[in-house]
Amino acid sequence: xxxxxxxxxxxxxxxxxxxxxxxxxxxxxxxxxxxxxxxxxxxxxxxxxxxxxxxxxxxxxxxxxxxxxxxxxxxxxxxxxxxxxxxxxxxxxxxxxxxxxxxxxxxxxxxxxxxxxxxxxxxxxxxxxxxxxxxxxxxxxxxxxxxxxxxxxxxxxxxxxxxxxxxxxxxxxxxxxxxxxxxxxxxxxxxxxxxxxxxxxxxxxxxxxxxxxxxxxxxxxxxxxxxxxxxxxxxxxxxxxxxxxxxxxxxxxxxxxxxxxxxxxxxxxxxxxxxxxxxxxxxxxxxxxxxxxxxxxxxxxxxxxxxxxxxxxxxxxxxxxxxx
Amino acid sequence: xxxxxxxxxxxxxxxxxxxxxxxxxxxxxxxxxxxxxxxxxxxxxxxxxxxxxxxxxxxxxxxxxxxxxxxxxxxxxxxxxxxxxxxxxxxxxxxxxxxxxxxxxxxxxxxxxxxxxxxxxxxxxxxxxxxxxxxxxxxxxxxxxxxxxxxxxxxxxxxxxxxxxxxxxxxxxxxxxxxxxxxxxxxxxxxxxxxxxxxxxxxxxxxxxxxxxxxxxxxxxxxxxxxxxxxxxxxxxxxxxxxxxxxxxxxxxxxxxxxxxxxxxxxxxxxxxxxxxxxxxxxxxxxxxxxxxxxxxxxxxxxxxxxxxxxxxxxxxxxxxxxxxxxxxxxxxxxxxxxxxxxxxxxxxxxxxxxxxxxxxxxxxxxxxxxxxxxxxx
Numbered sequence: 001x002x003x004x005x006x007x008x009x010x011x012x013x014x015x016x017x018x019x020x021x022x023x024x025x026x027x028x029x030x031x032x033x034x035x036x037x038x039x040x041x042x043x044x045x046x047x048x049x050x051x052x053x054x055x056x057x058x059x060x061x062x063x064x065x066x067x068x069x070x071x072x073x074x075x076x077x078x079x080x081x082x083x084x085x086x087x088x089x090x091x092x093x094x095x096x097x098x099x100x101x102x103x104x105x106x107x108x109x110x111x112x113x114x115x116x117x118x119x120x121x122x123x124x125x126x127x128x129x130x131x132x133x134x135x136x137x138x139x140x141x142x143x144x145x146x147x148x149x150x151x152x153x154x155x156x157x158x159x160x161x162x163x164x165x166x167x168x169x170x171x172x173x174x175x176x177x178x179x180x181x182x183x184x185x186x187x188x189x190x191x192x193x194x195x196x197x198x199x200x201x202x203x204x205x206x207x208x209x210x211x212x213x214x215x216x217x218x219x220x221x222x223x224x225x226x227x228x229x230x231x232x233x234x235x236x237x238x239x240x241x242x243x244x245x246x247x248x249x250x251x252x253x254x255x256x257x258x259x260x261x262x263x264x265x266x267x268x269x270x271x272x273x274x275x276x277x278x279x280x281x282x283x284x285x286x287x288x289x290x291x292x293x294x295x296x297x298x299x300x301x302x303x304x305x306x307x308x309x310x311x312x313x314x315x316x317x318x319x320x321x322x323x324x
Numbered sequence: 325x326x327x328x329x330x331x332x333x334x335x336x337x338x339x340x341x342x343x344x345x346x347x348x349x350x351x352x353x354x355x356x357x358x359x360x361x362x363x364x365x366x367x368x369x370x371x372x373x374x375x376x377x378x379x380x381x382x383x384x385x386x387x388x389x390x391x392x393x394x395x396x397x398x399x400x401x402x403x404x405x406x407x408x409x410x411x412x413x414x415x416x417x418x419x420x421x422x423x424x425x426x427x428x429x430x431x432x433x434x435x436x437x438x439x440x441x442x443x444x445x446x447x448x449x450x451x452x453x454x455x456x457x458x459x460x461x462x463x464x465x466x467x468x469x470x471x472x473x474x475x476x477x478x479x480x481x482x483x484x485x486x487x488x489x490x491x492x493x494x495x496x497x498x499x500x501x502x503x504x505x506x507x508x509x510x511x512x513x514x515x516x517x518x519x520x521x522x523x524x525x526x527x528x529x530x531x532x533x534x535x536x537x538x539x540x541x542x543x544x545x546x547x548x549x550x551x552x553x554x555x556x557x558x559x560x561x562x563x564x565x566x567x568x569x570x571x572x573x574x575x576x577x578x579x580x581x582x583x584x585x586x587x588x589x590x591x592x593x594x595x596x597x598x599x600x601x602x603x604x605x606x607x608x609x610x611x612x613x614x615x616x617x618x619x620x621x622x623x624x625x626x627x628x629x630x631x632x633x634x635x636x637x638x639x640x641x642x643x644x645x646x647x648x649x650x651x652x653x654x655x656x657x658x659x660x661x662x663x664x665x666x667x668x669x670x671x672x673x674x675x676x677x678x679x680x681x682x683x684x685x686x687x688x689x690x691x692x693x694x695x696x697x698x699x700x701x702x
Contacts (some may be wrong), residue, residue, distance in 0.1 A: 024502040033570060041596060063572050147410035149584055151611050162595045182554075237387050239558040239588035243407050248557040290567035297525060 017033035019260055019277045022310050026277075026284050034291045044170060044284060049164075051172035054279040057254040058183050059227025060207040061275045062220055064258055067186070067200040067267025068126035070224045072115060073231070075138040076253030078244050080232035084143035087153075097156050104233040105226060110224020113136070118217030141244040151245040154238070161237030172234045179230060184272040186223075198221055200267025252321040257282045260310045281310060332352035394426045395644040397637060398446030400439055400456040402527070404431040404554050407584045408607065408629045415630030415694060419637035422699050425452075425644060427637055428516070433529075436460045444466045452644035455636055458483040466648050477643040478637055480526060481568075481636050484653070492640030492642065492653045493591060497532040498539075498626045500658055504579060504604050505540025506675040507623050509665075510578040511602045513548035518602075520570045521576035523556045528555075533581040533606060551675075556581070565589040569596055574582065577602030583612035590620060608661055608687050616661050624661040626687045631694040632656060638698060661687040 011027045030037045036214045056073045063070040084103040088096045111133075116128040141147075144290070152158060161170040185194035195216045207213055261278030263270030285306045289299045335616050363427030399416065401409050413429050413688070420427040432439035436459045438467035444467060446454045454471055458464045459481050471478045472489040484492045508518060534551075541549050550568055554561030561580065569575055569592070578601065586605035593601055599620070605612050608626030617619045635656050640650075647690070659682045662670065670676050690697060 036571055036573060041569065042361055043569055045566045049566065052559070142404060142410065146414065147404075147407075148408050148414075149609075151587065161590055164595075235559055240589065240591045241558060241584070241587060243558060243584055244410065245405050245407060245556050245584070246559055248555065249558045284534065286563070287567050290552065290564070291571045293550070293571075296551055299553075 002070070018313060019274060019310065020280060022313065023281050023284065026281065026288065026306075030288045030291055031283070037291055039317045040168060044164065044168060046280070046287065047173035047286070047295065048170040049283045050276075050279045051170065051176040052231045052238065053250055053253050053257065053283070054276060055178045055179050055227050055234065055256040056231040056250055057275050057279050058179060058272065059136045059224035060230075060254045061185075061258040061261070061263050061270050061272070062183065062196065062227070062265075063126075063224045064265065065267060066196045066217065066220045067203060068119060068217070069130060069222070069265075070115060071127070071134045071251065072111060072137050073131040073224070073228050073254055074142060074247040074249075076111050076225075076228045076246040076252055076264045077235060078165075079137040079141040079144070080104055080111065080229050081109045081236045081242040081246060082141045082144045082150075082244060084232065085150035085236060088152075089145075091265065095232075097154065100157060100236075101233060106229075108225040108227070108229020108232070110125045110225070112222035113218065115225065117128055120220060122216035128307065136239050140277055141247075149241055151241045157237050158240050159237075161234055161239070165201030172238065175230065177235065179225060179227065180272050180276055183223075192216060192219060196283055197268055198310045200264075200269075202268075203280075206256075238315050253282050254279075256307050260307065272312040282307070329334040331450065340342075342395035343544075359477045375484075384678060394424060395641065397425055397427045397640045397644060398443075398449065398451040398454045399427055399637070400442045400446070400454070401429060401431055401433050402459060402529075408412055408529070408556075408582065408632075410627035412633030412636075415635075416632075416637040418608070418630075418695055419641065419699075420484075422695065423641035424636060425641040427640075427659045432457075434458060434459065435487070436463050440464065440467050440676070441469065447471050448491050449475060451476065452476070453479065453640045455478050455479040455481060455640050457481045458485060461485050465624070468578075468658045477648075479643065481632075481634060490652065491639065491649070493495050493510030493631055493639060493656065494653060495627050495656045496658045497529060497627075498536040500538065500579075500627075500660065501579075501606065501677055502538030503676050504606070504623055504662060505537045507662075507670060508545070508577055508579055508602060508604050509541060509544045509547055510669075510673055511622060512547070516546050516576040517550060517574055518576055519550045519552065519565065519572075521554050521561050521564055521578060521580040521589060522553055523581055524553050527556075528549070530581060537581075540626065550575075551595065554582075554585045556582060558585050561585035562588045562592050566592045567591075568595070569598060575601065579604045579606075581606050583607035583609040586621065587611055587615070590615070597604040608659075608691060610688055610691055613661055613684040613687040613691070616663065616687075619663075624667060624684075624687070625655075626659040626661050626682065626690060628694060629693050631691075631698065635698050636692050659687065659690070 036042065056077065060073060084100050084107065087103050088100045091099050113128055115133055118124055118133065119126045123170055124195055137241055159171060165171060165174065187196065193213060195206060199213060199216065257278035258270065258275050259265065260281050261274030263275065289302055290302050294302060378692055403409060416427055430441060430442045439459050440570045443454060443456055447470060454476055456464065458480050467483050468478050468485050468487045472487050478490045479493055480490060482495060482497065483491050511659050512518060514609045522534045541547055552564035552568060552573065554564060565578065580589055583605050590603065595598060605621050606625045608624050608628055609640065612624045616624050638652060657680065659680045661682055662675060663684065667681050
């Protein structure tokens with residue numbers, strides 16, 4: 001009995017590593033086809049490229065584990081970036097780098113607070129609620145600062161997004177890893193983490209246990225808001241400017257990354273390491289398409305197919321490991 | 325048991341739907357006689373054209389007519405998120421102020437069907453001139469003809485749509501990018517790899533600039549062009565150029581279709597220490613011109629998004645006030661931006677015939693002076 005259980009646990013552990021195997025396989029394939037991929041510069045690029053979307057993905061994961069969803073991450077990122085940059089230009093005479101950091105975090109918290117309030121207090125379905133707020137943030141990103149692009153000249157600011165420590169470690173990647181460790185600790189060592197998993201698995205049971213769900217839910221959305229804020233900071237400091245069109249494909253990439261990384265859409269399941277691997281998979285796919293010289297028109301198609309295959313393998317292996 | 329519940333919900337929803345329908349028709353019945361009196365003339369035109377307008381739309385029409393004596397321009401944009409379009413609105417609003425008209429801006433959100441519907445709404449509101457940034461010239465033609473029948477002049481911005489009362493405004497996107505491509509080709513000694521970062525397929529402005537670039541490069545068989553989209557997003561553009569640079573260490577230069585994106589991509593170029601790349605750009609923002617001045621980019625094009633908005637609204641206001649220029653295709657003067665030493669070489673190569681070449685300083689001056697350049701004479 002116990003031997004069988006151990007065998008099953010081992011299989012489960014192995015199963016959890018599936019995304020990692022997929023990632024390693026992808027890197028191997030690209031390296032075989034194009035040796036340029038095995039240079040330090042391309043790994044530096046990769047580390048820099050995963051950072052902003054990775055932090056947003058960690059926030060998205062937090063909400064997904066609690067059984068919700070946050071669709072405001074994309075346009076929210078543009079809105080936060082525009083707000084911070086606009087306020088930054090108002091204080092141009094003082095060293096605005098701290099203002100920039102502070103405003104991105106505060107705006108992130110406010111965004112999370114609004115999301116959390118609407119979802120937890122007004123009890124509107126997360127998908128609908130954050131869809132509406134997504135549209136609001138899109139509108140705000142155009143109104144704030146008249147929708148005009150703000151360009152940063154301060155090299156200290158660019159350093160946050162473009163700088164490298166010891167010549168190889170991108171600063172944004174360091175921030176990404178720090179946020180990852182922090183979220184891992186919150187999820188595994190704190191009450192908030194415990195309740196996040198519990199709310200996602202069985203909200204009714206948590207409620208019956210007499211826990212004030214509303215407060216925790218708001219807190220969970222604030223966590224996601226802060227992550228969007230840090231994502232915005234890393235994005236504007238990377239591109240050296242803020243513009244309303246910088247939402248890009250952040251939201252979909254972040255959600256896809258979390259799901260590839262094993263986070264369950266129905267809540268209760270997900271972990272930091274999986275999400276980090278998921279983000280790498282998403283970024284490596286689009287990088288690979290450039291290395292393979294795939295015509296641009298076909299790129300979305302291939303990206304979709306790879307995500308589909310990654311999730312498919314995961315789902316299939318899930319069934320396989322649990323049934324044997 | 326479960327089936328029963330679903331049935332009940334279904335019944336409830338259908339009853340509510342029927343009630344809403346009944347209520348809405350009843351309301352229309354009540355208000356329409358009064359409406360018909362006030363807008364009798366409009367009703368007859370509507371009938372002769374065989375249209376079925378709802379009462380709400382008519383109410384809106386009379387509001388537009390009664391509320392302001394100013395001429396009204398209805399402007400349908402591709403979207404209102406892209407930096408270029410955002411700035412067009414800013415410039416356009418100044419023109420509306422200078423020429424004493426009211427400008428109503430609408431976004432198609434990149435959707436041709438929405439665009440057609442927006443133009444139709446403007447026809448029904450009987451605005452004095454309709455400006456539209458077509459997403460698809462052929463698909464838009466019927467509705468432009470419809471505006472023509474209704475006696476409303478139209479402007480298709482950056483596109484040709486053939487209709488009797490339609491004017492086409494052009495900014496030389498294609499021709500200017502073609503020259504830029506030839507400059508880039510000459511600067512990399514007519515061989516090797518260059519990259520093009522475009523906007524996105526199906527976007528009119530992006531397509532014009534992409535076609536211009538590829539046709540310019542067609543004269544240089546030894547040049548290989550690597551293309552990547554940016555979706556007009558600086559971060560996406562930055563990732564694209566990072567990946568292209570690592571996958572092709574022998575890359576010699578690149579052109580990017582929009583200054584906002586070029587600026588971001590150049591952060592990656594600096595970070596990778598590849599400042600010897602030949603970089604060209606488009607739009608002629610202040611930052612873009614400064615980059616030419618300090619040698620980061622080799623060339624740029626002064627289109628000036630605000631200028632474009634200003635100029636289009638200016639022409640729109642002239643049409644709204646009954647002026648009818650003879651020529652139906654109008655060109656906004658654009659300028660190539662480069663330093664004097666490159667200008668000499670370009671003239672020597674003979675690849676910029678007919679184009680105006682200005683220095684970065686002049687471009688910066690013109691970028692914000694569009695009100696003086698194109699505004700009403702004082």
